[in-house]
Amino acid sequence: MIKRIFVCVGLFSLLLLFTSSQLFAQGDVVKERRKLMKSNIKAYKAIRKAVKAKDFATIEAKAKVIAANMEKIPNLFPEGSTSKNSRAKAAIWKKWDRFVRGTKSNKEVAEFLAEAAAAKDGEKVAILAKGVDCKSCHRSFRKKKKKKKK
Numbered sequence: 001m002i003k004r005i006f007v008c009v010g011l012f013s014l015l016l017l018f019t020s021s022q023l024f025a026q027g028d029v030v031k032e033r034r035k036l037m038k039s040n041i042k043a044y045k046a047i048r049k050a051v052k053a054k055d056f057a058t059i060e061a062k063a064k065v066i067a068a069n070m071e072k073i074p075n076l077f078p079e080g081s082t083s084k085n086s087r088a089k090a091a092i093w094k095k096w097d098r099f100v101r102g103t104k105s106n107k108e109v110a111e112f113l114a115e116a117a118a119a120k121d122g123e124k125v126a127i128l129a130k131g132v133d134c135k136s137c138h139r140s141f142r143k144k145k146k147k148k149k150k
């Protein structure tokens, strides 16, 4: 009998641990992906500046950052993960394939851009830099910013 109670308590605390770690993970993953998006925007801006300055080394490095970030995006959007501050739309999980495809095509463009920059091919760089497309995913899958009430 005592043994059974122990097993029960054990299972119960395991369950508790599991659910709370999931809750914890959800807030965390939103934070994590916003951090990643911030690194995206930093890299993106640096590229635009570097294209003007023909600073190929920076373009190559930052394009690689974006390519690596794109690869991480799907894992940072586990099904249903939102929070009070998150702007992720539920459409992400309804149209998951399209969402993932967006990260893949962007990753490819960023990789081509890195290659073109390594080859110091200014013409190609200019075209590919414009091809890095952050907006279409945001348009479909990110909510508009909440207007701040005055």
Ligand code: HEC
Residues within 6 Å of the ligand: 030, 033, 034, 037, 038, 040, 041, 042, 044, 066, 073, 085, 086, 087, 088, 089, 099, 100, 102, 103, 106, 132, 133, 134, 135, 137, 138, 141, 142
């Ligand atoms: C496949 C879809 C997708 C792609 C591609 C994508 N984003 Fe995002 N981005 C999102 C979603 C969804 C959010 C909202 C996440 C949230 O609030 O939970 C977001 C949020 C952001 C934010 C706001 C972060 C914050 O502080 O809340 C920035 C900045 C951003 N993205 C920049 C970029 C840039 C720059 C690129 C291109 C290099 C990019 N994103 C590519 C889906 C994408």
